[in-house]
Amino acid sequence: MNATEKPHEAGPPQTSSPKPRANQHLNWWNRKSLVIAALAIFAICLHLLMRFGIHTTTGIGNIPLLAILVIGGIPLLFDLLKKLFQREFGSDLLGGISIITSVLLGEYLAGSIIVLMLSGGEALESYALRSASSVLAALAKRMPSVAHRKRDSTIEDVELQDVSVNDTLVIFPHDVCPVDGVVVEGRGVMDESYLTGEPFQITKTSGSKVISGAINGETALTIRATHIAADSRYAKIMEVMRESESKRPQLQRLGDRLGAIYTPVALAIAFLAWGVSGEATRFLSVLVIATPCPLLIGIPVAIIGSISLCARRAIIVKSPIVLEQITTCRTAIFDKTGTLTYGEPTLTEQVMAPGFEQRDVLTLVASLERYSKHPLASAILAAGRKAGVHLPEATEVSEQPGKGLTGTVSERRLLITSRNKAAQQNVAGADQIPPVAGGLECVVAIDNQYAATLRFRDAPRTDSRSFVKHLGPRHQFNRLMILSGDRESEVRYLANQVGITEIFAEQSPEQKLAIVLQETARAKTLYVGDGINDTPAMIAATVGIAIGQNSDVTAEAAGVVIMDNSLTKVDEFMHISRRMRSIALQSAVGGMALSVIGMGFASFGYLTPVVGAVLQEFIDVAAVLNALRAAFPPKVIHDL
Structure with a gap:
């Protein structure tokens, strides 16, 4: 049976389920905290x-x-005791001391609330840290577990690891290509945008290379494997993913940094009050009012409120850490295709030969392209609709592999092909074809006479230039760069369009990762991308933002996923983050300042432990109410 005759129902590819290396202790502690x-x-x-x-x-x-003080408080106190021996003086350490103090004072309700805040904070943090392991799971889920190997006239399903170099494999419509190879039979298109960064579906015919992980189009292809699965492109990206995860920095929470200052100050005031007065109750009074609820409650409330606001704005925050980190990033790194551009070809220029009119040629070409599945056909038809041309019927349409698209329109014979094929087919005037420029192109011949060269570009987003231009003055970014797998001419063209001078073109995922690691070592980085080829670099950056939902793998790797294809939403996230940080600092620092004032009164004996506890509750309520403002949208949420 011929490969193209075998019926195959389109659907999700079969997948294996290898489990990524998970942090078992982290999962156990997260469950316990919940x-x-x-x-x-x-x-x-x-x-x-x-x-x-x-x-x-x-x-x-x-x-x-x-x-609950026994069930939840004792395990927490043991963990806090470990931190004490490791000289880690965070806000939760003071919370542990406050639990003990509340028990000694008989303030069991206050102690239970502190247990709730400590355990809830640990659960939130561990959830954020688990995101890295889910990336490998998403990558593994996407790859097929079997390949369709062809021997003589039969096709058999074999395990992916059993595929050898030079095996003949059949890739059915909509299947994911299992290994790298070369097409030996069939003609169609493959979507390689997830892996290469190229914005268009790539036409495949006999002799064309195919890449593991690419998605086949609507026709079956027969390929010869050139690499085993372990050496294929997709497997290399998974390995780079593991490497980038191992190099991802651990980020300290804002509350911990403030607590590292607040905790020693509170303890010093408490011991000083005890030492000077000789009354142990003053030590207890100071610690009761020093309970760091503005840190333990105010900051998480501000973070959760901001995450909720982001969700209502079609911005999914997968890691709360990025809300704290984005305002400190000073280098912005962009992927090109699908990030600064729409990822779709656009007809940008028609270079006409003498004697031919632009509108007439566009009318003829668009009429013929209606019958083509070539990736550039949609761009030509879109240009025709924009120009308002009437499309007459085409006859004798043919699109043979390697010969271009031919047909008759309004009694004129058309050929749409490449510059090399035009010369090989003896098109008159082929020597007048202009030199190669950036982007994609096709050559049009009418009645065997060269008529025009059509040039295409991947158009920049309407908000790309304004977004890039405002990053420096509005968000204090010092460096802007494009990191792309596309050709240098394409990347340079886009960079000039949007106002970026520093570019890295024709970069593999491994090269992207190396550049991002290098830049992140110099300053905190923001990486914005949309494809699997962006994933390792996105994880290695300080903050990774995925535009759109083109790849579930990228969405898992990113700290933030922008559901709408809009850079304006990235700017909204920056504003929400900056506002969250401001509100969180107001709640935490303001609450701590009031607590320090209260500690002063308690140390001089003006506040009893009970009065101090009541006063601390008022401080907590004020801090939390202020933090709740983060959940409500401000008057200005972006400045584009």
Whole structure:
């Protein structure tokens, strides 16, 4: 049976399910933190119900709180004790001391709330750190687990690892290419944009190279394998992914940095008050009012509110860390195709031969291209619609492999082909074809006479130039660069269009990763891309943003996914992030400042532990109410 005769139903490719190397301890701790947080909420609600709803005695009403302090507080205290021995003085360390203090004072409700905040914060952090391992899972899920090997007239399914060099494989319509190879039979197109960065579907015919991971079009292709699966392009990208994950820096939370200052100050004031007065109650009073709820509650509320606001603006924040980091990035690195451009060809120039009119040629060419599946046909038809030309019927249409598109329109014979094929087919006036320029092109001959050269570009987004131009003055970016797998002429053309001078063209995923690692070592980097070829570099950057939903792998790798194909949304995210940081600092620093003032009064004996606890609650409420502002959109959410 011929490969093209075998029926094949289009659908998702069969996939293997190799599990990425996961951090088992991280997963266990995340589950434990979630359980403790849930139990703390239940215990607090039950206590309030028993105390104010059914008016039980104080001792019985405190039983749920004592239970959560034992179940959740003791494990937390053990972990905080480890940090103490490692000289890590974060805000959660002071929270642990506050738990002990609250128990000693009989303030069990306050202690339970601190348990809730500590466990909830750990769960949020571990969720963010798990995103890296899910990238490899997405990559593995996309690849087929079997290949269709052809021997004589039969086709058999074999495991991917059993494919050898020079095996003949059949790629059915809409299948993912399993290995690198060369086409030996068939003609069609493949979508390689995920892997190469090229913006168009690539025509494949006998002798054409195919890349593992590319998606086949609507016709079956027979290929000869040139690499085994382990050496194919897709496998190399997965290996680069693992390497980039191992080099990803660990980022410290804003609350930890502030807590590293606040905790020693609070402890110093408490011990000083105890030492000078000789009263242990002053030590307890200071620590009660020093409980770092503005840090433990205010900052997470601001972050969660900002994530909620982003979601309403079609911006998915997958890692809360990026909200803190984007405002510190000073180098912006862009992929070209699908990021600064739309990823679709556009007819940008018609170079006419003497004696031919532009509109007449466009009318004839568009009429013929209606019958073609070539990637440039849609661009020509779009240009025809924009020009308002009437399309007469075409006859004798033929598109043979390697010979171009031919047909008759309005009694004139047309040939649409490449410059090399035009010379080989003895087109008159072929020597008048202009020199090669950047972008893609096709040559038009009418009645065997050279008539025009049509040139195509991948058009920049309407907001690309304004977005790039405002990054320096509005967001303090010092360097802007394009990092692309496309040809240098194409990248240079786009760079001039959008106002970027520094470019790196014809870069593989491995080369992209090396450049991003180098730049990230100099300054914090923002990487904006949309394809699988961007994934390793996106992970290595300080902040990775994926435009659109072209690749589930890229979406997993990015800290932020822009659901709309718009750079304006990237600017919105920057504004939301900057506002979140401002609000979080107001809540945390303002709350700490009020607490320090309260600690001063407590250290001189003006505040008892009970009054200090009540005052701290007012400070907490003020900090949280201020943090809640992050969930509501400001008057100006972008400046493009």
